Amino acid sequence: MEIARSLQNVPSSYIREILSAASDPKVISLAGGLPDPSTFPIELMRPTFEGLCDTPEVFQYGTTAGYTPLLAFLRDYLRLPESHAAVVCTGSQQGLDLVARAYINPGDKVAMEAPSYLGAMQVFGLVGANMITVSQVESGPDLLQLEQCFKTEKPKMFYAVPDFHNPTGVCWTLETRRKVAELCIQYDVAFIEDAPYRELRFSGEALPLVSSFCPEHSIVFRSFSKIASPGLRIGVVTGKAAYIEPIVKIKQGADLHSSIPMQAALLGLLKHQDFDAHLDKVKALYQSRYQTLYTALESHIPKSCAVKPVDGGMFVWVNIPECDTFELAKVLLSKGVAVVPSPVFYPDANGQPAALRLNFTNSSPEELVKAVKIFSEVIENFS
Template identity: 45%
Template structure:
């Protein structure tokens, strides 16, 4: 029998991707995935964008690895003339391309703990050695960050500064500047993942860490949360020298991302009503965030603690007396899906506390209410008599 590679064997499967089969049951309510609400997709705009494709038959031909020129120009604008952009099949592919381009086995990567599990999978597959720095409410612990950078020969620092997955934290301006300065001091490249940046419900937008950086930085963008994830259009922005190896790897990987989807995406974000769609989307998600937060405080007081995030898709709740994995199993028995916090730590680390991640964007308010009722029953079933 054909032997699976060691890198695949050591890579932990995605809890969320595996649980999708369960969450597709008709009577299951899911707080697990980072899903946008399909009912809020800009369907009228997408229909017009799709209709435009037939007027450009060449869009169904092979294309450049870098992506559709018009979309790349729209993303670049006129701000950073030394920058370049590579269109990818979702921003997850951008992560994979960076890892395959720059990481050798046992190279050291630093990320916040907890961290996005999709990134942890990529680093496992690259056979990297993952180190962590604790995530605080306003960004990474700076003392720990400098200690890690000084102690280890870190090659890449991966972070989600805007409404981090899973914690929902948003870095302060002072920490953004401090991190940029430390990375430059120790010559460590930044991977800034920003899929939730446009889902801000309060406060003012802050500059990206990449904009503040004077050393190597990759900025990953996505349209999955604000347009539709099924189009699978993402991008990575960096200077041309940094992107050159990624283009080579992408050539060998999939030649280029689907041109019709790129053209549809460009027509969608350029549409005069897309800004109105974004306003509607953020208003709806803000209301759901507030509703879920109120429910948790009313129904589960004493069982968990959390901060209300300023944006994004998740509430990160610390459990006061239960094991997250056991609670997730009990929750499935009550027909509600959650993600235990242990999934967001690297495979060679142990979670420092018990927590669960709860998504508030995929369900409407009556469903959120029912989901919390079911979660309460799950907690009660885990509690000693």
Template identity: 60%
Template sequence: MQIAKSLQQIQSSYIREILEAASNPNVISLAGGLPNDATFPMDIIKPAMAKLGEELAIFQYGDTAGYGPLLDHLYTRYQLPANQKAMITTGSQQGLDLIARAYIDPQDCVVMEAPSYLGAMQVFGLCQANIVTVEQNKQGPDIEALEQCFISNAPKLFYSVPDFHNPTGVCWSLATRKAVAALCEKYSVTLVEDAPYRELRFSGETLPMASSFCPDHSIVLRSFSKIAAPGLRIGMVSGKESLIQPLIKVKQGADLHSSVPMQALLLELLNNDSFAQCLENNTALYRDRYNKMAEELEKHLPNGCELTQVEGGMFVWVKVPQCDTFALAKSLLAEGVAVVPSDVFYPPSAAKSSALRLNFTNCSPFDLDIAIQKIGQVLRTQC
């Protein structure tokens, strides 16, 4: 049976190949985006699971929009405006997929920063969107280029990760957040603010969400994979009610609703007094790992390579002299270190900067040491 045209355009995911290679126990992986399982709040999960095993009602079919008590909690927790609606999704990846399916026709324009999150490119690619990119600088997207892009392309959506961007780790400045929101309002572009790493800040000050400056022209995606545990597959999408209703319609056909016991488990976690402390421990651990990685990179990176400093999240972006980054990643893999080459984070047509994305959350300090030394060695010979 011939596969659908939309799928014929999707190339086999290089990152999957790397992740497979990375599961080899002899490879040190800085490639994936796994939270450190030491951060999972097992002390809350264990009694919560036992308790939920007695709650008959959560094992029945649930509402498509989500488990009522969890939604109530989230409306309050995130102080959603009265005209906004929230829906629970099977991970925030599903929220993104539902947005694409509900709003994007083939050839509709979607704007992203370059580089950008691979999973978003896949989802918009599957809807045959026309993906247009805008360059990212240290403050976020280049605002002039973004306005020109909005004028030239009349996009439906601007997909963004303002807090600790994947892959670059960039955190948008306050001025950029306001400017992007103003442009979205001016040109009637919906800002999709994907915020999976927002709560993983380990230095500097939390900034208001970009969407808070254009609440009626935005959809927010929240993930609980990084602050609770990813295995649950629970995310959340919110925005003006008229923007969310079509997503509920698509979700009904997509999976009816997300697992109710997992929604109830998340509620138990969020309601637990010690959850805030778990989150602090989480960011403290990631701060240590980041500092360790930054320190080792300072020692071992040859001239011409540059680490972009970050204040949170899970990744750093190491700029390297212009080269074939796939070949570089393969050389590193041969030395037992898995990284993600920058090229995968750009759509085929975009201009690409050479860099490596390194994950610092899921690798022991000991392995980090070895991995960064090897990266230094390979970079010195190859670049």
């Protein structure tokens, strides 16, 4: 049977391939975006999981928008305005898919930063979106380019990860947040704010969501994968009710609703008196891993490379001299280190600077230092 045209142009995911090679226990993997499993708050969820056996109602079909007690809790927890609604999704990845299917016709323009999140590019590619990129600088998107893009290309939406971007780790400044919101209102572009790393800030001051400056022009995705566990597969999409209604309709066709027992487990966790202490522990662990990686990079990488500090999240981005980054990643893998080469993060990688994404959350300090030494030696001798 011939596969659908929408799928014919989607290349097999490089990430999936490299992740399977990286699962070899002899490989130090800085390739994935995996949380450290020691952070999974299993003990905090144990009472709720045990209690589920006494609440048979959670094993019945539920409502598409989500488990009602969780939705009620999230309304307060996320301080949603009265006019806004929420839909619980099977990971924020499903939220992205639903938004793309609810709003994008083939050829519709979606603006995004370059580089950008691979999973978003896949989703937008599947619905035939025309992806237009705007360069990312240290403060966020290049604002002059963004305004030009809004003016001339008139995209329907601007998708972005303002907090600890995947893959670069960049966190938008307050000024950029305000300006992007202003431009979205001025040019009537919906702002799609993907915030899975927002709670993983380990230094610097927390900044408001971009959507808090344009609440009627935005949709926000949150994820519980990085602060609870990715296996729960729970994310939540919020925005004004008129934006959320079509998303609920598509979700009904996709899977009726996300798992109710898992939503109940998440609710128990979020209400647990030790949840904040759990978050503090996760952030402290990732901060120390990051510091180990960053210090090792500063002392070992060749002068021709450049790495910028980050204030949170899971990744650092290392600019390297122009080369075949796929070949470099292969050589590194053969020496026991997995990384992700920069071209996979661009809809069109032609002319983009060479870089590698390194994850620091799921390797021990010893592995991080060893990986950096191998990495630096290989780059020094690679041309």
